[in-house]
Amino acid sequence: MKSKPEAPSRNNPDSDEQKAHTADRLRNDKARWKEHDQPDVPRGTGRRNPERDYPDPLGTGDRNRR
Numbered sequence: 001m002k003s004k005p006e007a008p009s010r011n012n013p014d015s016d017e018q019k020a021h022t023a024d025r026l027r028n029d030k031a032r033w034k035e036h037d038q039p040d041v042p043r044g045t046g047r048r049n050p051e052r053d054y055p056d057p058l059g060t061g062d063r064n065r066r
Contacts, residue, residue, distance in 0.1 A: 048054070
C-alpha cells in the first residue's frame with residue numbers, strides 16, 4: 001500500500017498570519033498613502049449638491065424612489 005504524501009509545513013514565515021504581527025519599529029508613520037488626496041471641503045463652496053443640483057431622472061419628484 002502506498003503511503004500518503006507528507007503535508008506541507010504549516011509554519012510559513014511569509015504567510016499573512018505572520019505578517020500581521022510585525023513590530024512597530026518596522027512601521028512607516030511618514031508614509032505618503034496617509035495623505036488625503038481629496039481635501040475635506042464643506043458644502044456651499046461652489047461644489048454641486050447631488051440632492052439638489054441634478055435633475056430627477058424619473059421625473060417623480062422623489063429622488064430616492066426607484
